[in-house]
Amino acid sequence: MTYFLPETDPVLTAARGLAVTHPEAIAVHDAPLYLTARSPHPGRRVALVSGGGSGHEPLHTGLLGRGGLDAVCPGQVFASPHNRQIYEASLATAKRDGVLLIVKNYTGDVINFQIAVERLRHDGIPVATVLVDDDLATDIADSATGRRGTAATVVVEKLLGAAADRGATLEELAALGSRIVSRSRSLAVAARAQTSPTTGEPAFDLPAGILDYGVGIHGERGIRTMVRPPVGTLVRQMTDELLAALPPGPDEVLALVNGLGATTSLELHSISALLVDALGERGVRTALVVPGTYTSALDMAGFSLTLTRLEEGWTDLWAAPTDTPLSFPKHVIAVDSGAPSPAPVATPPLADDRQGSRAVLDRYALIVTQVRDNLTKLDQLVGDGDFGDNLAGGVRRAGRRADETGVEGTAALADVFLNEVGGTSGPLFGLLFQHLAAVSPADGQPPSLTALADATGAALAAIQRVGGAAPGDCTLVDALAATADTLASPPPEAAEAPFTCAAEAAVRGALATASLRARRGRASYVGDHALGVPDPGALAVALLYTALADVYEPSTATRLPAPGYITAH
Template sequence: MTYFLPETDPVLTAARGLALVHPDKVEVNAAPLFLRARAPHPDRRVGLVSGGGSGHEPLHTGLLGRGGLDAVCPGEVFASPHNRQIYEASVAAAKSEGVLLVVKNYTGDVINFQIAAERLRHDGIPVATVLVDDDLATDAADSATGRRGTAATVVVEKLLGAAADRGATLAELQALGTRVVAQSRSIAVAARAQTSPTTSAPAFTLDAGVLDYGVGIHGERGTRTIARPAVDDLVRRMTDDLLDALPPGPDEVLVLVNGLGATTDLELHAVSVLLNEQLAERGLRPVLTVAGTYTSALDMSGFSLTLTRLDEGWAELWTAPAETPLVLPRPMSAEAAATTGDRAPERPVSDAPATTSAPALATGSRVVLDRYADIVAQVRDNLTKLDQLVGDGDFGDNLSGGVRRAVKLADESGADGVAALAEAFLNDVGGTSGPLFGLLFQHLAAAEPAAGQAPSIAALAQATAGAHAAIHRVGGAQVGDCTIVDALAPAAESLAAAAEGKPAAGAEDDSESAQAPLTTAAQAAIRGALSTASLRPRRGRASYVGDHALGVPDPGALAVALLFVALADIHEPTMATRLPAPGYVTVL
């Protein structure tokens, strides 16, 4: 099993857990299963009841309480609740003017909620329903079922909860819910299906580089499979489809960016910015933007976008106080947000000449930057895979992102390549390795010659030794600790030997160091980097995984070695042909 759920009564146990965590808000009725709000608002004239299959949390149960629902009926995973659950929950939640049922448009939900409604009417309890059908992917003219109900249910339940607390009547609540549904549309996309609780395997499989477009929240396949575009292109496509399907209405909208279970907040917040930009380009004003996991599909990797055109007063209903397990964000007004937009910190103004974090150089090192950029682009994925085995998997992206930043700096300012690398990595690349590489580039920048000239081996030897010393002072790493020092130290020793006219350790013959000192230094760095595979890391993130790192060369050490490969390729192109290909060096 991939889920940490008990084998017996998992849904009931989870319901009890919610009540355990929120004892002031939630009580559980076990037979039949439903959850009820402990302290509903005293001004309510109508009880609000909803529910559906489990596996969509925090949908429904998270909105139980003041400002939300009075009762929730959870079915088994992806299965509708039984009509008896809904009936008894409604009887328990009904107020003086009856009960309103919020139903997602799935066949099992519709049938069981309608049967419960018939039983309530038979008992003389006033009842009405709101059917949520926001999923534009299933909007087919020849479908008798109609659109599915998905993430817009969150919007409906929150607005209805606030209106019910204000004493709205059953007819008023039904009209409001119906209007909100009519002005809401959603679309979802997935890169990986949810894991089936029965088989512990993905419910369906997708080839690499494709997405399922128009998936449902029960793991239903999308209406089509598409080649995976860049995320901004994907959001643009989804926005176009939403606006094509959304009925005309007010230009002010509520934006809900919803994760399907395995999508991180980092991704959802980034998507929310892209969506807001798309809407602004089309003349719409996102008054409320909400990003998070609100309607999940177990652990599906994907997200949905929901747009709701806002009538007058609806924004106030969304931001009205609520006391529920799920704390929905209450965005500031658009006017207040306009005064707190993105601002980059201003650099202090000085009359002193502008300087960078590395000495200004002639244009000779730009070709080194370009060559290193080519190499890093080739091996980024390999470095990422290696880092996933011993760290957090971000090294390849951090390195390539820093190099791209350096290329941009060099293009915009005319700074030489190694100086641009120093500035980019010292100022803009985070993590542990970024600033350490910045120190290395800073020292090497001082050794670069004028355009068209080969670097002085003595200057390079001094710069490499200085970088080694600085990195040791900052992080304490020594040879044998399984860090970038394991590649840098042998390169420094090789260059120092060449500067003194001595053979470098490991050179094939006594003349090799003199004939090709950079190639020899690159070979030494490669040997040092590859030797880290036999070391148990003593510093850095890899030290946390202990023996699991054995057999995996340190990605940072490999990146240092490849920097010396780039230097050799540019300044000793004939001799550098004996160096192994970068892709070969970085493959486990």
Template sequence: MTYFLTQADTVLSAARGLALANPGLLEVNTSPLYLRARTSSPDRTVALVSGGGSGHEPLHTGLLGPGGLDAVCPGEIFASPHNRQIYEAGAAAAKSNGVLLIIKNYTGDVINFQIAAERLRHDGIPVATVLVDDDLATDKADTATGRRGTAATVVLEKLLGAFADQGAKLEELAALGADIVARSRSLAVAARAQTSPSTAAPAFDLNPGTLEYGVGIHGERGTRTIDHRPVEELVAQMTDDLLQALPAGQEEVLAVVNGLGATTSLELHAIGSILHDQLTARGIQPLAVVPGTFTAALDMAGFSLTLTRMRPEWADLWTAPTDTPLALPARTLAPDTAASVVAEPAAAHVRVSEAPASRGILDRYSAIVSQAHDNLTALDQLVGDGDFGDNLAGGVRRAVERNESGSDGVAALAEAFLNDVGGTSGPLFGLLFQELATVSWSDGRAPDALSVADAAKSALAAIHRVGGAEVGDCTLVDALAPTADALATAARDGADSPFTVAAEAAVEGALSTASLTPRRGRASYVGERAIGVPDPGSLGVALLFTALAGVYEPATATRLPDPERLTSR
């Protein structure tokens, strides 16, 4: 099972957990279930009540408290709350000028909130409603249902909360809510469906290399399936679609980049940067770009974009203080600081030989690393944090970019790995390439094998100085040390194919790490559980010397294992 709680336990436990995490801020009524803010602004005369199916958190409950909502009614997962929850929450939270009910446009929500409104009116409590229908994907003229209510609800609840704290009347709040909704549109995409709590399987299947465009927050499939494209192109398309649907005007927009549950904060912030650039390129200055998970669809891997064309007076409402579990970012983007970029300093110089430049090694290594990338990632996920394949491929890619002018390929590798690649493996490979860069490399003539062996030994000493690794620790040293020895011996003996001999020693050394218990690096954390998995860094060394043999000794290099087979488990 993917989930730790049964579906029947989750909603009530989550409500209680939220109250415990925010002592003094809110209270939980269990029968029927609703949450209510303990305090609010003394100037507030209208209670704001919202809610909907669970699984969208922090939507609704995250905005409960001063500056936000007065009560929230959570339904079961993806199911509307029943009318009694809403009725009793509204009655308990009602203030002197009544209650405003905030409803997302789903049939169950609309019916239950409207029944609750009728019951409140029957009790003499003034009631008004705001219907959120921002989902552009469901904007169809041939249906009476109308657009779904999605992530614009967060913007609406924040702005209405601030306006209510100013003492706004019921009719004023309802009018503002309707205006906000009319000036807001959202659009969502997904790369993977949410996991069903009932079946523990994805709610729908997606073919590899595709995205669902226009998904709903209850896990509904998109309105169409598109090819998985670069995120810049995807955000550009979504931006164009949203802007076309917004009311025309020169006002600034508020942009929300919302995660659907499984999309990382790292990705959401990067998408926010892309969205900002897309808007400014179209002559639109965003009031703010707000990334985060605000309206989830359980654990769906995807994101939505919401654009609200802000009226000038709404900016102060957005930045008004709140005391709610979800602290929405309130900073606005000033035009002169929105995209500050610090110039990159010149990279440190790597000493290279005076021999003719060599590109063949870089090209061959690039091809081999690309071939083995997925396997290296899979191996590193078993014993480390899974980043080795990306780090190695990323460093080689940067070296290729540096080498576009035709300079020495080994020197480009040294500069790329020393200056641009982080983690553990990046700098260590940088030291290896830095020493190898002192050798006379060229594409047409093999370098002196003994010089390469000496450079490898110098690299080995440098790696030991900075990391302490020795043979037997299950690191790249277990491949590099026997390689340097084998190459030196082959050079002194006058072997016909010293680089092939060295590559064979590298392969043997790398594969031998599968029988070792790691004593260095992140693999040491898993200890004996790493036995049976060769060290990815040592395989990176084996691939490097496989590339050298392929460039300078193509006839004998055929006896080396295929890179993809070498790195497969």
């Protein structure tokens, strides 16, 4: 199992944990289970009660307290709360003007909340409901069930919480909630299903490179699968569909970028920037952009976008102060959606018969692209898994740099890797490229054997001075040292094929790292777990000398092993 949950009463235990961390603000009632705010705003005339299945945290418990909800009723994982939970939570918190129940549109939730409404009315307590049904993927004309309730629930609860603190009546809150729902739509995508707490396996299978489009927050499959496009393309498509579904009105929106459980802040903030850009291109102003995990689906890898077309005063409600576990911005930050894009850099025309170091750059880029995933998998076994992307990204940028400036290929590689590629290996490769660039003739001819040997030896010395690694430490130095030794004392066949011999030595040195216990770098932290895994940096050195051989000695380079073969594990 991948979840660290107690075997019995996980939802109750989590509720107790929330109260332990917010002892002044939250109380837990366990028979039946519900949570209440200890210090609701004294100006409230109506209590706000919500809830639903667990597994969507921080919804709804994250909005419990002043500026939010008076009570929350958590069901079991992905299961609606029982009507008794809702009924007793409402009895415990009802104000002089009654209680408003906020309900996500799922059959179990609707039935149990409606039974609670009947019981409260029987007791003479004023009660009304707001039904949240924002999910665009389930907007089906002939459906009797209607749209699902998803992440717009956060917007509804936040705005209604502020209005309730201002003393709004039950009728006013119900009308405002319905208005917010009608002007909100959400859409979600996933690259991996959530893990089932029962089986420990993904709830459904998605092949690599495929997205489920229109998923639900309980792991419901999307309306279709699609080949994964670039994230900017995906965001623009979702934006167009959401805007088309919103009612007409002022072109100003609140944009909620919601993670579904396993989506990082890095991703969500990137998506936020892309969303603001897409809205600006369509003439829509983003008054508020709110990235974060607010309505999760356990550990689903995906995100949802919610757009709410704002009315006058709603940004003030959003900015109203809260005292809840989930924090919200205290001030509205107006985002400029219309910032001009930087002017494109003029690109000189490219020759069709590239030679010399530019041809080496192109060949290396092709090889690295082909084996990027292999390098990533190897790095995940011995490090942090970023090497393949860092290497491929740097090589791509070097290609663009060469196009834009006209510099030679290895010089562009040196510039990018020394100045822009982070991590441990990026600048070290920059030193290697710098020395190779210094011996690359400007006329597109290959460097001489002596020049190649000198450059490789100098690069090795520089990398060892900076990084401190020695042969045998299981780093890129092992491949580079083997190459330098072969070039310094070349075998007879090197006279005719120096680049191929250098590449063969680099491959041997790289593959030999699989038998070494790492003594440098992140691989040294995992001890014997790295045994049997060749060092990704050493393999990248071997791939570089393979590219040199492919360009300058195509007839003899055919005896080199395929890049996919040497990087396979």
